[in-house]
Amino acid sequence: MTNVIGQPLPRIDGRAKVTGGARYxxxxxxxxxxxxxxxxxxxxxxxxxxxxxxxxxxxxxxxxxxxxxxxxxxxxxxxxxxxxxxxxxxxxxxxxxxxxxxxxxxxxxxxxxxxxxxxxxxxxxxxxxxxRPVVDPTGLLASAVIPETMRRGGDAARGDADAALESAEVKVDESYDIARENHNPxxxxxxxxxxxxxxxxxxxxxxxxxxxxxxxxxxxxxxxxxxxxxxxxxxxAFGTxxxxxxxxxxxxxxxxxxxxxxxxxxxxxxxxYITGHRPRTLQRIALGAAKDGKLKSLIHEGVGETSRYEEFIEALTSVSGFLYSCPDVRTRYRLVKLDTGTPTYMRGPGEASGVFALECAMDELSYKLGLDPIELRRLNEPEIDEAAGKPFSSRSLMTCYDAGAERFGWSKRDPKPRSMRDGRLLIGMGVASASYPAFHAPSSALARLLPDGTAEIEVAASDMGPGTYTSMTQVAAETLGLPIESVRFSLGRSDFPPAPSHGGSWTMASVGSAIRAACIAAQEEAAKRAIADQRSPVFGASIDGVMWEEGRLRRRGDTASGQAYGDIAASAGGPIEANASASRDPDIASRYSMHAFGAVFAEVAVDPDVGTIRVRRALGTYGAGRIVNPRLAASQCTGGMVGGIGMALMERTVLDQRDGRPVNAHMADYLVPVNLDIADIQAHFVDEVDPHVNALGVKGLGEIALVGMAPAIANAVFHATGIRVRTLPIRIEDMIA
Missing domain, CATH: 3.30.365.10 (Aldehyde oxidase/xanthine dehydrogenase, molybdopterin binding domain)
Incomplete structure (x- = not known):
């Protein structure tokens, strides 16, 4: 009964969704x-x-x-x-x-x-x-501006990255162009x-x-x-x-x-038109390394589009400062103002685009060095977050690579480009790192214990499909010691206790922690009521002299059955409620760098005659703290990986340069992955205990799975064909030499 967290329970709301009972x-x-x-x-x-x-x-x-x-x-x-x-x-x-x-x-x-x-x-x-509007940023890079909110301390640097690049023995210095995308839920x-x-x-x-x-x-x-x-x-929704x-x-x-x-x-x-989009980004990555593979210089410069009336910024260059160990690093982020609507967050915002450029450059560097791509990353694994000067609260990147490589069969890969075939098809394997911050926002929740022995939980959160109803019910059930069927979780009303946005991969950490706190507060209130009730078996005990076990209150050391929630509420004359909040300890937050990490593997088949690219299989291994529901977590990650396939090979919103009209604003020409595009996709998790991130020890999963997928596919395409494509999406035209 009490070991509910960690169980692969089916969705509580699943039947309502497939029968039409869920109301949108x-x-x-x-x-x-x-x-x-x-x-x-x-x-x-x-x-x-x-x-x-x-x-x-x-x-x-x-x-x-x-x-x-x-x-x-x-x-x-x-x-x-x-x-x-x-x-x-x-x-x-x-x-x-x-x-x-x-x-x-x-x-x-x-x-x-x-x-x-x-x-x-x-x-x-x-x-x-x-x-005539201006909707193409490529000719406006010289006029790109520093975002207003980043004018003081926006650019980051340690050491002298430009000088280190100049003196490096092996170099990669390339540009990357990622198309505008629309969410299309x-x-x-x-x-x-x-x-x-x-x-x-x-x-x-x-x-x-x-x-x-x-x-x-x-x-x-x-x-x-x-x-x-x-x-x-x-x-x-994906952010829209x-x-x-x-x-x-x-x-x-x-x-x-x-x-x-x-x-x-x-x-x-x-x-x-009017509900945002992933901004088009133009990036430069320059890497300098010694012949043994150790990074000496890393430069990441990015430009994103925004509207003329607002400045949309995202974490385009943030991962480059800490993903690998490097003494000399410089990052710069700028905006080009265009006659378009304001962009917005789209799954893996900033990180997905920035990691694409960084991980493709790392792959390119591995070939120049003659090193296995995983070995290059292992050589540059940092001991701390070198950008923040803090230890990581936990970091399982190399563990993810080890587990993923074994499951994927990476050792069977012939490292030479264009060397692997399946009949006439060119086969390629690629890999990339993934990272996303372990965010946490203040949240509140209400727990209500009813006379019939059930509990109600209310919070003004949302659920766009990852299984929030189920995972939050699991947290409440385990905290209260009740069976799943005795807990009813409600969300989606602004008159419920306030919660942060259902985005940023922080719902489980933030709302889940608040629900845990509310359930504990409700237990404390129920215990006080019982101690004051002459009819209760714990009457007259001190609050420290009682304990909850499997949904029953008893005196410490007493083997009697104790008193259930329903009995206490019935004696109190009605429901017992408690509202509680949870937030991250600022002292802990100041001491640690908190991120989830993952290793993503992809295998592609490229038809050399017509240039078609198919992802034949993909595998992601993630270190994301405690996994509340493995079934839902795997579903989240495979969904993100599917989104990464779209980013890598299909999704591109094309604007008419004459008037800014999206010419493919429909699902016939704006391509997204469908069932026939999806083959064998697996998501796995390594055991990771992180006592610092929050009371539940969880990290977000909603976005990290998309972050590494596009570069893993792009790197696999290069391995298959020997053609390095630095623009997304990769198209058939790119494959025809």
């Missing part, structure tokens, strides 16, 4: 609701000169046409959630005639049915004084808005319900408590629902203007 944002239909459809700008930059609202207002079912000409002036009060860019100001939707990027919302049409709203939106004529963004006087309820797809609550309250000038956000399930995008505001505007509930669901095409 667009499923919360309201009586009398209207439907809103966004009209998106068909100019990439400029000014709106005319909106033909009169011509569509009389169309069947149309209730309202709302644009900057008649939209309410909103407060847009100050609000910067932890997920929002620190510099710049979010898009003020329908507040002026300016067009800042292709696809920007310029109007909304509200009608009695979705069909009527779509027809009217398609008929609405909007004229523009258009200008299965569930589109959706919001249903209902006003009751000055109180607003939103059923809205969100990875961060309390941030959405605060953002919408600030936009409309409302007290935070007047906004309620509800989101029990998220059908995939971390921020509160303009469609949420538009749904609320429409509902207020027409005086009835309004439902707004984005089209797949609109999700390429």
């Amino acid at each position: 944002a667009a499923d919360f239909n309201q009586k009398g609701q209207a439907y809103a459809v966004i009209v998106s700008a068909t100019a990439g930059l400029g000014r709106i000169t005319e909106i033909g609202a009169d011509a569509v207002s009389g169309m069947p079912g149309v209730i309202a046409v709302i644009s900057h000409l008649n939209a309410p002036r909103l407060a847009y009060g100050e609000h910067k959630g932890v997920i929002d860019p620190a510099t710049g100001e979010r898009l003020h939707v329908l507040q002026d005639d300016q067009v800042r990027f292709w696809g920007q919302p310029v109007a909304i049409v509200v009608a009695d049915t979705l069909d009527h709203a779509e027809r009217a939106a398609a008929a609405l004529k909007v004229a523009y004084a258009a200008e 299965m569930e589109p963004h959706a919001t249903i808005a209902v006003w009751d006087g000055d109180r607003l309820t939103l059923w809205s797809k969100s990875q961060f319900v309390i941030n959405e609550q605060a953002e919408i309250a600030a936009i409309f000038g409302l007290p935070v408590e007047n906004v309620q956000v509800i989101c029990p399930f998220v059908g995939g 629902s971390l921020r509160t995008w303009p469609h949420v505001t538009l749904a609320a505007i429409a509902a207020r203007e027409v005086g009835r509930p309004v439902k707004l669901v984005l089209t797949r095409k609109q999700m390429f």
